[in-house]
Amino acid sequence: MNIPLKPEDKEIEQLQKLIRNTPIQVDLIDKTMDRFEKVGTRRHKRSNTLPKRTRNTIIVTSATLAMTFMLVVGTGFISPTMAASIRQIPGMNSIFQLAGDLGLQTADEKGLLSKPNLSDTHDGLTLSVPEVMFDGTRVSIALERKTEEGSNYAEGNISSLITDILLSINGDAVNSYAPSNTSNSIDPYTILGKDNNSTILQFSDLRNQGGKAFPDKFELTITVPVSGIKQPFEISIPVEKNTKNNLVLTPSISRDYGDIHLKLEKIEFTPITTNITTRIVLPEHSKISSLPFLSYELFDEKGTSLKLIGGSGWSATDGNVLVTDSQFEPFKSIPKSITIKTYKNIFKKEDKSQFELDKNGNQIIEYFPKLEFTLPISK
Known part of the structure; x- marks a missing residue:
């Protein structure tokens, strides 16, 4: 015998179906580039603008429950009572928890x-x-x-x-x-x-x-x-x-490639942020603006990479020295070693304001193997 569902149970069942069946559009590149535009990620002072954003919209399933909950609650698909109950779920009212x-x-x-x-x-x-x-x-x-x-x-x-x-x-x-x-x-x-x-x-x-x-x-x-x-x-x-007890390392190790002298000055590990400080020195009378836009990727000993979340850099009067702080998400635990890879983005030949993409829609980048660092981490 089927027992009739209570009204609140019907709402839960309806919500579950909606979560399973509703795709969410997440414009990942747009979101990332929006952050870069706002972040003051002044790798150096040579330009105050970033290339025109390249859109790459990805459809993901609504397994990201928090996002779907916010969508459902905000669009009035359920009763105020149910909405109030959902908002009591730990983290649902936290801006930090849902910020990505x-x-x-x-x-x-x-x-x-x-x-x-x-x-x-x-x-x-x-x-x-x-x-x-x-x-x-x-x-x-x-x-x-x-x-x-x-x-x-x-x-x-x-x-x-x-x-x-x-x-x-x-x-x-x-x-x-x-x-x-x-x-x-x-x-x-x-x-x-x-x-x-x-x-x-x-x-x-x-x-x-x-x-x-x-x-x-x-x-x-x-x-x-x-x-x-x-x-x-x-x-x-x-x-x-x-x-408390943030781990700060000052390895002061260097790599050279052509006229580029790259020094890794500092690494800071906190439970919230991983920050690396680098210094690029070119020959005297050279200008940092002659370099391509250089960025960094950060990996642990297992090859797990961290997402870049921001940073700042500065070169005095477009001189020959550039000091950059690059901020990444945290490691879940202090790694045994890290690898830092230096790369540049490739732009379209016909439009230098747009990134070149591969067949899967990913940005094409070029690594500089001679400017790569791997070092053990002593806790």
Whole structure:
């Protein structure tokens, strides 16, 4: 005998079918390039623009349950009661957990963050800071929007409202920590949050490029002008380093290829971020702008690679020296050894603003084997 399903059971069954049968479009290259455009990934000062984005949309199944849950809840396929129950699932309300950054997901799962829940409100718009993370290499601030009913500021992505972001640390402008007498500045950028009402503000110090390190504990004030609102939003946030015993190595090993002298200066491992600092030196009177756009891949001893999430680089007055910090997602555990591969992207001959793609739609890159590093890691 079939027992009739309760209304809430029918909703669960309907939700399960929807999850199984609904594909989700994930524009991976677009998302990555959006981050590069916003990240201040100034490998050097030779250009302020990036090549036109090449689209490669991939259809994935809805096994990514969190994304599907957010889609289903947000589009009203289930009752408010069921939606409220789903939002109680651990991590469903965490901006860090749903941002697509393994390090920030780890911070949420391991409690390596703070939850200040501070906010400011003007003209029916509230900007709040529900989550903060600082691991010594990057500061991540979750920003969330809430609006009153009928507000003019409820539409579109939260990032479209923000016209600028000003930062100060303990009352001093954040660029008081940048290298003095240079144009190398600390540039905040935003990445996608869990939905249109959230974003994540990130920035790093430039201690590896001649600046000062951020204190382990400081008061951060963010000032956010919003178009159409006279008074800027201002939130003061206590920030404290959330990780301990970060592993920092200074191997100072070098490789040479033609006129390129590449030095690996520092590697920093935290539970949230892996950062490598490199220095390229060309012959005197040469210019960094003569080089192709160089990037790095990072692998452990098993060949597992880490995703690049950001970074910054600077060359004084387009000189012959380029110092770069490249930030990757964290290793799950400290590897026995790492390999760093240097490469350049290949661009289309007929259009230098677009990447050359292989038959599978992947970007074609060219490695420089003589600029490769492999070194053991001593814990």
